[in-house]
Amino acid sequence: MPERTFRSTHLPFNQGVTVTTAVANPLTGGGGESTAVAARARQLVKAYGSGETGVVALDRVDVDIARGAFTAIMGPSGSGKSTLMHCLAGLDSVSSGQIWVGGTEITSLKDKKLTRLRRDHIGFIFQAFNLLPTLTAAENITLPMDIAGVKPDRAWLDQVVQTVGLGGRLRHRPAQLSGGQQQRVAVARALASRPDIIFGDEPTGNLDSRAGAEVLGFLRRSVDELSQTIVMVTHDPVAASYADRVLYLADGRIVDEMWRPTAETVLDRMKAFDTFGRVS
Numbered sequence: 001m002p003e004r005t006f007r008s009t010h011l012p013f014n015q016g017v018t019v020t021t022a023v024a025n026p027l028t029g030g031g032g033e034s035t036a037v038a039a040r041a042r043q044l045v046k047a048y049g050s051g052e053t054g055v056v057a058l059d060r061v062d063v064d065i066a067r068g069a070f071t072a073i074m075g076p077s078g079s080g081k082s083t084l085m086h087c088l089a090g091l092d093s094v095s096s097g098q099i100w101v102g103g104t105e106i107t108s109l110k111d112k113k114l115t116r117l118r119r120d121h122i123g124f125i126f127q128a129f130n131l132l133p134t135l136t137a138a139e140n141i142t143l144p145m146d147i148a149g150v151k152p153d154r155a156w157l158d159q160v161v162q163t164v165g166l167g168g169r170l171r172h173r174p175a176q177l178s179g180g181q182q183q184r185v186a187v188a189r190a191l192a193s194r195p196d197i198i199f200g201d202e203p204t205g206n207l208d209s210r211a212g213a214e215v216l217g218f219l220r221r222s223v224d225e226l227s228q229t230i231v232m233v234t235h236d237p238v239a240a241s242y243a244d245r246v247l248y249l250a251d252g253r254i255v256d257e258m259w260r261p262t263a264e265t266v267l268d269r270m271k272a273f274d275t276f277g278r279v280s
């Protein structure tokens with residue numbers, strides 16, 4: 001496990017200090033160039049509106065996302081999970097602070113370069129599977145690469161298809177697949193271009209527990225066998241237990257983290273948050 005510093009406010013787990021940070025560090029230190037860190041944010045602030053009606057969705061967040069690891073982001077509704085994920089993925093602008101994906105500081109990129117970085121380096125899996133109904137599973141998997149004019153690496157694609165267990169379903173269209181199979185197509189699509197990092201927003205939110213477990217198992221395998229980096233927002237302690245590390249957000253701050261979570265330890269931590277109250 002990498003050395004890390006962790007400080008948080010108000011909660012009994014990590015008492016006392018005023019800044020929140022979840023920094024898996026410092027293997028190289030400095031800016032965004034670490035090979036051990038797939039993405040990092042420093043003093044990230046995201047505010048919506050201003051004055052009385054303004055909301056600070058992210059409040060000076062420092063975080064490192066370890067490369068080749070599976071990170072889950074948890075926290076109560078409105079705590080800033082989706083906002084953090086969208087900012088890290090370059091889908092949303094920030095109010096202040098800096099974000100690096102790999103060695104690139106994305107917070108200073110103009111639209112065109114940011115779009116290209118997202119296309120070439122970041123994969124997404126959403127709660128809605130977002131497959132095109134008229135295309136086969138195979139066509140859906142390679143669609144983003146086809147649009148980008150990038151030739152898929154066949155050997156890699158075969159490995160991905162094998163990893164997510166879709167071998168016999170490649171010629172089926174989405175309507176001919178179960179929800180779990182459709183999400184596996186979406187997982188394969190995210191993996192196909194070998195992105196540096198994959199972001200999942202409640203990727204099993206629309207699945208029953210069995211299909212969800214399958215998809216989570218495939219995400220886990222893609223980390224273990226393909227060295228993929230995954231960041232997943234979830235409300236579900238069972239889903240979080242597939243991760244290597246859980247980050248807890250409350251009121252726009254990272255207030256705690258847990259390594260090697262189990263469903264029980266995550267649930268206990270969530271209950272403790274409820275008992276001791278939320279941050280501020």
Ligand SMILES: Nc1ncnc2c1ncn2[C@@H]1O[C@H](COP(=O)(O)OP(=O)(O)OP(=O)(O)O)[C@@H](O)[C@H]1O
Pocket residue numbers: 048049055056057075076077078079080081082083084
């Ligand atoms: N476009 C927006 N305009 C104004 N406020 C927003 C906007 N998007 C999010 N917020 C606010 O920012 C805060 C964080 O929202 P966010 O969606 O990141 O939370 P979340 O933890 O993902 O919640 P949930 O678990 O309910 O999806 C909330 O107070 C929310 O109301």
